[in-house]
Amino acid sequence: MTAAMPGFRLVTPRSLAEALAARAADPLARFLAGGTDLLPAMARGLVEPETLIDIGMIAELAGIAVDGDRLRIGAATTLARLQADALVARHAPVLASAAATVAGPQHRTAATVGGNLCLDTRCVFYNQSQWWRRANGFCLKREGTVCHVAPTGTRCHAAFSGDLAPAAMVLDASVEIAGPGGRRIAKLCELYRDDGAAPLCLGDEELLVALHVPAASGWIADYAKSRVRGAIDFPLAGVAVALRRSGDTLAGLRVALTGTGSRPFRLAGTDAEIGHGVDDAALERLDKLVQKQVSPMRSTMTPAHYRRRVAAALTRRLVRRLFAEAAQPPMRGGGATAPQSEMKP
Amino acid sequence: MKSILRLVLNGRTREDAVSDRSTLLDYLRAVAGLTGTKQGCDGGECGACTVLLDDAPVLACLTLARRCEGKRVETIEGLAPGGRLSRLQRAFHERLGTQCGFCTPGMIMASEALLRRNRNPSDAAIRDALSGNLCRCTGYVKIIESVKTSAAAEP
Ligand SMILES: Cc1cc2nc3c(=O)[nH]c(=O)nc-3n(C[C@H](O)[C@H](O)[C@H](O)COP(=O)(O)OP(=O)(O)OC[C@H]3O[C@@H](n4cnc5c(N)ncnc54)[C@H](O)[C@@H]3O)c2cc1C
Ligand code: SF4
Ligand code: FES
Ligand code: FES
Numbered sequence: 382m383t384a385a386m387p388g389f390r391l392v393t394p395r396s397l398a399e400a401l402a403a404r405a406a407d408p409l410a411r412f413l414a415g416g417t418d419l420l421p422a423m424a425r426g427l428v429e430p431e432t433l434i435d436i437g438m439i440a441e442l443a444g445i446a447v448d449g450d451r452l453r454i455g456a457a458t459t460l461a462r463l464q465a466d467a468l469v470a471r472h473a474p475v476l477a478s479a480a481a482t483v484a485g486p487q488h489r490t491a492a493t494v495g496g497n498l499c500l501d502t503r504c505v506f507y508n509q510s511q512w513w514r515r516a517n518g519f520c521l522k523r524e525g526t527v528c529h530v531a532p533t534g535t536r537c538h539a540a541f542s543g544d545l546a547p548a549a550m551v552l553d554a555s556v557e558i559a560g561p562g563g564r565r566i567a568k569l570c571e572l573y574r575d576d577g578a579a580p581l582c583l584g585d586e587e588l589l590v591a592l593h594v595p596a597a598s599g600w601i602a603d604y605a606k607s608r609v610r611g612a613i614d615f616p617l618a619g620v621a622v623a624l625r626r627s628g629d630t631l632a633g634l635r636v637a638l639t640g641t642g643s644r645p646f647r648l649a650g651t652d653a654e655i656g657h658g659v660d661d662a663a664l665e666r667l668d669k670l671v672q673k674q675v676s677p678m679r680s681t682m683t684p685a686h687y688r689r690r691v692a693a694a695l696t697r698r699l700v701r702r703l704f705a706e707a708a709q710p711p712m713r714g715g716g717a718t719a720p721q722s723e724m725k726p
Numbered sequence: 727m728k729s730i731l732r733l734v735l736n737g738r739t740r741e742d743a744v745s746d747r748s749t750l751l752d753y754l755r756a757v758a759g760l761t762g763t764k765q766g767c768d769g770g771e772c773g774a775c776t777v778l779l780d781d782a783p784v785l786a787c788l789t790l791a792r793r794c795e796g797k798r799v800e801t802i803e804g805l806a807p808g809g810r811l812s813r814l815q816r817a818f819h820e821r822l823g824t825q826c827g828f829c830t831p832g833m834i835m836a837s838e839a840l841l842r843r844n845r846n847p848s849d850a851a852i853r854d855a856l857s858g859n860l861c862r863c864t865g866y867v868k869i870i871e872s873v874k875t876s877a878a879a880e881p
Contacts (some may be wrong), residue, residue, distance in 0.1 A: 386749070387747070388746075388747055389746060389747055390727055390746055391746040391793075413790075416788055416790065417788050419771060420749075420790075421769045423768050424768070425769075433746075437793070466822060484858065485773065485782060485857050485859070486772075486836070486857065487776055487785045487836065487841075488770065488856045488858065490779070490782040490784050491784055491785075491788065532808065610856070611856065612809065612858065613773075613858055613860075718786050
């Protein structure tokens with residue numbers, strides 16, 4: 382694979398303005414964060430940038446801080462840091478638990494929040510070497526005309542498989558984006574679209590600057606994923622749940638999913654459970670809701686119907702467990718599912 | 727394009743001309759001549775190329791050499807200056823934590839990173855620290871025992 386690594390130029394801007402200028406100057410440039418997704422993709426000929434813009438030395442993209450009533454996490458923050466950070470443990474522990482499930486420890490030393498949120502979609506017909514793909518006639522996502530997953534269709538169904546996005550979505554997070562036209566803030570859900578060939582609603586010249594997580598007093602959240610191996614593996618389905626409990630009923634419920642379609646998304650219709658307890662009937666309703674809204678396709682070796690059912694099962698288990706935990710007094714010192722406290726600067 | 731890379735490799739400062747596309751793995755094996763770091767998958771899947779970058783474990787095959795500018799890189803060779811094995815290496819030898827040996831440099835560097843952070847790790851912490859390293863021979867049990875033995879032998 383070394384031989385296949387294409388030639389490119391590496392530039393290392395020290396400021397956001399320099400990074401954006403470098404991007405604007407070269408239509409074939411790509412931003413390089415941890416490189417744990419981009420470099421293997423380049424070695425497989427999936428992307429062929431002429432310039433890599435290393436965004437690891439830009440101060441504005443680094444660091445985790447409480448900013449008013451939200452937590453601001455720089456896009457270049459590594460997942461290892463996210464796992465170990467005290468502010469994250471206190472205000473958004475679900476992000477640390479999701480980060481801990483990404484790849485392996487060595488990847489997480491380098492891998493970043495921005496790279497995880499901007500991860501390319503994956504498919505068993507796509508994440509292959511150049512010769513493998515050529516032998517198979519390539520595919521719609523790159524260099525080919527037919528989708529081997531859904532040959533009669535006209536779109537790519539590769540699956541978004543990042544673990545952080547659903548965890549951030551149940552916290553109602555937003556992303557701060559910088560581009561040639563200035564800054565904008567978008568809800569994280571709005572960063573994605575249901576198209577495996579172009580999964581991000583992000584201009585080519587735009588850059589993720591930070592993730593903003595609003596204060597979530599009284600919510601408790603966690604993330605669970607199903608995968609073939611217990612480590613170094615993408616989710617077949619990943620589910621994040623955040624809930625608030627009042628007495629014996631739900632006061633709030635948010636569910637978000639990854640790995641089951643071309644975009645991570647917030648499950649619609651969970652508000653109908655507010656005011657109810659979590660009994661077998663409620664879990665059955667949630668199970669149906671998940672099975673109806675996920676859209677796994679034949680993009681993994683594991684059959685799509687398994688991913689649909691495991692997504693629903695993970696949701697049921699998480700909701701049941703978190704609802705029970707929410708009845709208990711808060712654990713001292715936090716922990717992955719400790720109720721998230723009010724933010725104070 | 728080539729440019730000068732300056733880093734501290736196993737405790738010694740070096741300067742070499744490296745190309746932008748060169749990975750740390752290419753640099754270590756082909757330029758520095760340190761072939762202890764293994765090239766398993768060369769795609770971030772196996773952990774055989776694990777080295778320490780400023781004490782943290784990274785995959786050399788997914789690290790561009792030029793991004794190590796000014797940093798400390800440590801490889802398996804760095805653990806045995808003058809050929810004298812470290813306590814951790816001896817533990818792998820004595821507890822049969824190595825068979826064919828191909829995964830061993832990566833296993834040892836990942837374990838070394840753990841032991842520097844946590845001198846007395848639990849089984850769970852060891853398993854977690856080694857969860858990015860694949861071994862086709864040992865079945866892992868002996869590897870975990872080796873790391874435990876080394877930790878227990880700490881003065
Ligand atoms: C063996 C293996 C297993 C893996 N398992 C998992 C897993 O279980 N779960 C998972 O989620 N991921 C997994 N990954 C993928 C990857 O390691 C992580 O998703 C990681 O977080 C990507 O971050 P990065 O900083 O390395 O991204 P990079 O590779 O640097 O970038 C990824 C993409 O995002 C773009 N990008 C990066 N930062 C920004 C930014 N700030 N603004 C705009 N665009 C940006 C890049 O241009 C590129 O297109 C795995 C990878 C490997 C090799
Ligand atoms: S879903 Fe179809 S078009 Fe998309 S990567 Fe897979 S085979 Fe290619
Ligand atoms: S050679 Fe680097 S992970 Fe396999
Ligand atoms: S000892 Fe042979 S691969 Fe681990």
